[in-house]
Amino acid sequence: MALLYFGLYLLALFGSVNGTDNGKSKINRRKVVQRFNPRRNATSSTTPLQVGNGNFAFGADITGLQTFSLFNTLSTWGWHNFSLPITPGQTSLDVIDFTGLYWWTHGRLVNYNQPNPAENDISDWLIQNPQRVNLGTIGFSFNGVEITEDMLENKSQTLDLWTGKISSSFIYNGTEVLVETWSDSHSDTVGVSVESSLLSTGTLRIFFDFALPTRNKFDAPFVGVFNATSNHTTTLKSSRDAAMIRHDLDATTYYASISWDRHAEISGPVKGTHRYVLQPSRGVRKIQLSTTFSPFPDSNVPAFEDVVAASKTWWESYWNSGAFIDLSSTSSPNATALQRITILSQYLVAVNSASSNTPQESGLVNNGWYGKFHLEMVIWHSLHFARWNKFPLLRRSLPNMYSRYLPSSYDRAKAQRYDGARWGKMTDPTGRSAPGEINSLLIWQQPHPMYFAELEYRSYPNKKTLESWDEILTGSADFMASYAFYNESTEVYDLGPPIYPVSENTGPNATINPAFEIAYWRFGLDIAIKWKERQGLDVPATWTTVRDNLAPLPTDGDTLSVYEGIPNMWQNTTVQDHPAMSGVFGLLPPPSSRPPLNMTVMQNTADKIRDAWDIADCWGWDFPMLAMNSLRLGDMDQAVAYLLHPLFQFDDAGYPVGGSRVATPYFPGSGGFLLAMAMMSGGWDGAEGPHFPENWDVKVERFVPGL
Ligand SMILES: *[C@@H]1O[C@H](CO)[C@@H](O)[C@H](O)[C@H]1NC(C)=O
Ligand SMILES: *[C@@H]1O[C@H](CO)[C@@H](O)[C@H](O)[C@H]1NC(C)=O
Ligand SMILES: *[C@@H]1O[C@H](CO)[C@@H](O)[C@H](O)[C@H]1NC(C)=O
Ligand SMILES: *[C@@H]1O[C@H](CO)[C@@H](O)[C@H](O)[C@H]1NC(C)=O
Ligand SMILES: *[C@@H]1O[C@H](CO)[C@@H](O)[C@H](O)[C@H]1NC(C)=O
Ligand SMILES: *[C@@H]1O[C@H](CO)[C@@H](O)[C@H](O)[C@H]1NC(C)=O
Ligand SMILES: *[C@@H]1O[C@H](CO)[C@@H](O)[C@H](O)[C@H]1NC(C)=O
Ligand SMILES: *[C@@H]1O[C@H](CO)[C@@H](O)[C@H](O)[C@H]1NC(C)=O
Ligand SMILES: *[C@@H]1O[C@H](CO)[C@@H](O)[C@H](O)[C@H]1NC(C)=O
Ligand SMILES: *[C@@H]1O[C@H](CO)[C@@H](O)[C@H](O)[C@H]1NC(C)=O
Ligand SMILES: *[C@@H]1O[C@H](CO)[C@@H](O)[C@H](O)[C@H]1NC(C)=O
Numbered sequence: 001m002a003l004l005y006f007g008l009y010l011l012a013l014f015g016s017v018n019g020t021d022n023g024k025s026k027i028n029r030r031k032v033v034q035r036f037n038p039r040r041n042a043t044s045s046t047t048p049l050q051v052g053n054g055n056f057a058f059g060a061d062i063t064g065l066q067t068f069s070l071f072n073t074l075s076t077w078g079w080h081n082f083s084l085p086i087t088p089g090q091t092s093l094d095v096i097d098f099t100g101l102y103w104w105t106h107g108r109l110v111n112y113n114q115p116n117p118a119e120n121d122i123s124d125w126l127i128q129n130p131q132r133v134n135l136g137t138i139g140f141s142f143n144g145v146e147i148t149e150d151m152l153e154n155k156s157q158t159l160d161l162w163t164g165k166i167s168s169s170f171i172y173n174g175t176e177v178l179v180e181t182w183s184d185s186h187s188d189t190v191g192v193s194v195e196s197s198l199l200s201t202g203t204l205r206i207f208f209d210f211a212l213p214t215r216n217k218f219d220a221p222f223v224g225v226f227n228a229t230s231n232h233t234t235t236l237k238s239s240r241d242a243a244m245i246r247h248d249l250d251a252t253t254y255y256a257s258i259s260w261d262r263h264a265e266i267s268g269p270v271k272g273t274h275r276y277v278l279q280p281s282r283g284v285r286k287i288q289l290s291t292t293f294s295p296f297p298d299s300n301v302p303a304f305e306d307v308v309a310a311s312k313t314w315w316e317s318y319w320n321s322g323a324f325i326d327l328s329s330t331s332s333p334n335a336t337a338l339q340r341i342t343i344l345s346q347y348l349v350a351v352n353s354a355s356s357n358t359p360q361e362s363g364l365v366n367n368g369w370y371g372k373f374h375l376e377m378v379i380w381h382s383l384h385f386a387r388w389n390k391f392p393l394l395r396r397s398l399p400n401m402y403s404r405y406l407p408s409s410y411d412r413a414k415a416q417r418y419d420g421a422r423w424g425k426m427t428d429p430t431g432r433s434a435p436g437e438i439n440s441l442l443i444w445q446q447p448h449p450m451y452f453a454e455l456e457y458r459s460y461p462n463k464k465t466l467e468s469w470d471e472i473l474t475g476s477a478d479f480m481a482s483y484a485f486y487n488e489s490t491e492v493y494d495l496g497p498p499i500y501p502v503s504e505n506t507g508p509n510a511t512i513n514p515a516f517e518i519a520y521w522r523f524g525l526d527i528a529i530k531w532k533e534r535q536g537l538d539v540p541a542t543w544t545t546v547r548d549n550l551a552p553l554p555t556d557g558d559t560l561s562v563y564e565g566i567p568n569m570w571q572n573t574t575v576q577d578h579p580a581m582s583g584v585f586g587l588l589p590p591p592s593s594r595p596p597l598n599m600t601v602m603q604n605t606a607d608k609i610r611d612a613w614d615i616a617d618c619w620g621w622d623f624p625m626l627a628m629n630s631l632r633l634g635d636m637d638q639a640v641a642y643l644l645h646p647l648f649q650f651d652d653a654g655y656p657v658g659g660s661r662v663a664t665p666y667f668p669g670s671g672g673f674l675l676a677m678a679m680m681s682g683g684w685d686g687a688e689g690p691h692f693p694e695n696w697d698v699k700v701e702r703f704v705p706g707l
């Protein structure tokens with residue numbers, strides 16, 4: 001049993017009711033946070049240091065800017081379509097020319113949103129478009145000299161997590177350059193201060209450049225290319241202390257509005273490029289500038305000092321609000337390692353994932369999957385905000401994202417002759433789901449709204465919460481009831497085939513009743529039913545019928561199996577991937593309807609995964625999921641071992657390493673990690689309070705206990 005601070009323990013238990021912050025923190029949060037300020041003396045080849053606000057982020061190299069064009073400026077609103085494909089006969093195709101494929105599904109042909117080999121052009125276009133746009137590159141130029149990083153000496157850089165400031169310094173040709181980089185909290189603005197006598201001699205200038213997006217699925221670390229200048233245009237309008245650069249790429253137009261505080265002149269583009277250069281006048285030794293990116297012409301560029309003030313205020317209140325963990329009194333290096341990843345992850349999710357669209361796997365660092373986001377990942381990206389008592393950040397995207405996508409999700413279900421709303425998968429801001437075999441056959445995104453709704457209700461148990469989620473839950477549950485197929489011979493409701501389970505690597509036409517999906521269907525319907533009861537509304541009979549007659553959890557001997565009847569699962573590593581069976585008890589609470597979980601089976605499953613699963617095939621959020629399963633089974637040491645597993649790496653600035661399968665960063669790892677830390681710190685129903693290894697001295701505050 002961990003040493004408990006009983007006052008704080010009670011606060012962890014009760015302090016979060018109604019999501020209120022109960023007075024002042026008893027932890028010196030600033031001290032804990034600043035202990036982990038990232039420091040660098042060279043640019044990382046994979047990750048920047050970032051400033052940002054959840055909907056906008058600027059990734060800096062060692063110069064504090066993007067001098068070496070390695071990192072990006074990304075937003076939630078900046079997207080681009082390449083023009084539609086043209087057939088050899090010169091006809092322009094349109095999205096309605098995409099027809100998908102029909103697969104047999106329980107005796108009828110159902111249309112799936114899958115690439116059709118007969119219409120590759122439009123299928124590919126729909127997968128590759130729109131892509132997220134790298135809004136602009138801001139860097140130093142050195143009087144025409146081609147600079148490399150080794151030409152800069154004494155490079156040093158610190159990110160102050162408490163205020164959101166990057167301080168960088170380096171020496172060029174014997175002279176020091178000092179740089180500060182900040183982001184506004186309320187607009188998509190990067191604020192930069194540069195101090196150096198190199199400014200006054202004309203040696204040091206600041207450039208702005210604009211790249212064209214690519215059709216690359218993974219565009220990392222840099223997003224876009226500079227050498228297709230004739231495919232896009234930029235135009236400059238400038239005055240004495242401000243400029244606006246308009247960028248047109250096909251149908252996309254946006255603006256970079258720049259203002260500065262000293263005498264300086266902007267010119268460009270440099271021939272054959274979209275590069276503009278800001279040249280401070282003789283005698284200027286320090287210049288402060290702000291650049292606002294916006295889809296509209298915007299001359300309200302906040303001054304540098306206003307960006308600084310906003311950032312300081314926002315970050316201080318971010319760190320002071322909601323939950324917190326202080327492990328500094330525990331001497332074990334494992335505690336320090338968990339604390340480091342916790343603090344850095346908290347910074348990174350605020351910059352990259354606290355967005356109005358649901359977050360991308362590579363956040364606002366670079367483009368994974370063209371910058372599109374995946375609706376089955378929402379739970380890993382965002383559920384921790386609820387457990388950490390940071391509802392204002394969660395509410396930026398939820399429930400409104402689901403409301404926005406509700407009409408197209410009803411259409412998706414209807415086209416397949418199901419009731420309700422079927423949520424999409426790989427998504428862009430319009431709610432369109434990209435064609436794909438896996439994309440169209442995955443179902444575990446479907447009950448996510450129930451999980452979010454229930455956690456919000458836990459903190460805000462009122463009519464407003466019930467109403468804000470009711471339509472979404474109704475559409476979700478109607479689809480779930482109608483999708484489950486009544487099997488006359490077994491007299492239960494089956495899920496699939498065809499289906500891809502969480503692990504995405506079993507034959508879809510053979511996969512039936514996967515363990516996690518069966519458990520999640522029950523969980524989702526339980527909550528949908530409760531939601532109606534709380535409002536005094538009728539519960540649709542189909543919801544109860546399907547829940548009470550769902551196929552049982554599939555087993556293989558005395559463990560759960562990936563799906564019903566899967567052969568040789570424990571011996572055959574080709575079917576091992578995400579160990580989703582651990583999510584049945586790791587991510588989900590025990591069911592509130594019958595039948596109960598067989599705890600012998602749950603324990604056996606956890607043991608067998610630990611001993612016989614191909615752990616090298618686990619990645620990202622698998623480790624937090626396994627850790628949470630261990631926690632519920634009472635094994636805190638195993639939970640720590642999973643969270644600190646050598647295959648679950650975070651780099652020096654806390655970015656979750658993608659590994660061999662996806663690009664770095666892979667933020668579901670960060671969100672999952674924070675969710676597991678919330679579980680360790682706040683506990684869950686019936687086991688509230690901290691669950692850390694024996695003899696750890698732990699202070700925790702204001703967690704919302706899990707379901
Ligand atoms: C740069 O940082 C690395 C890693 O922190 C350290 O090992 C190295 O000594 C530093 N180099 C200089 C020149 O400070
Ligand atoms: C891209 O094209 C699709 C299909 O016409 C459209 O729905 C979407 O709004 C477009 N997005 C952008 C950023 O132009
Ligand atoms: C699944 O069955 C459909 C026919 O209903 C077939 O077209 C498809 O190729 C099969 N998929 C796989 C992966 O075998
Ligand atoms: C760089 O730092 C080293 C060590 O602090 C110092 O000795 C050296 O003078 C610095 N170089 C310049 C050009 O200032
Ligand atoms: C470096 O500085 C010296 C004077 O300090 C100057 O003569 C020289 O041109 C500079 N070199 C470059 C590449 O700017
Ligand atoms: C443009 O640059 C990209 C990578 O930056 C390169 O792969 C491509 O070949 C270049 N294209 C041209 C036409 O130079
Ligand atoms: C630029 O446009 C031309 C003509 O439309 C096209 O062939 C080429 O692929 C485009 N280049 C890039 C990098 O998108
Ligand atoms: C009914 O369930 C059994 C056992 O899972 C399965 O083999 C059979 O294909 C199912 N029947 C239909 C019509 O899907
Ligand atoms: C739980 O599972 C174990 C192992 O398969 C089995 O022996 C036991 O009978 C089950 N318990 C119940 C209550 O079904
Ligand atoms: C392992 O699973 C794969 C995929 O289902 C299958 O093709 C293969 O035959 C299996 N191997 C064994 C030894 O069962
Ligand atoms: C730290 O955790 C590892 C597992 O990740 C474990 O093997 C080791 O014993 C732990 N160290 C301490 C001091 O608890």
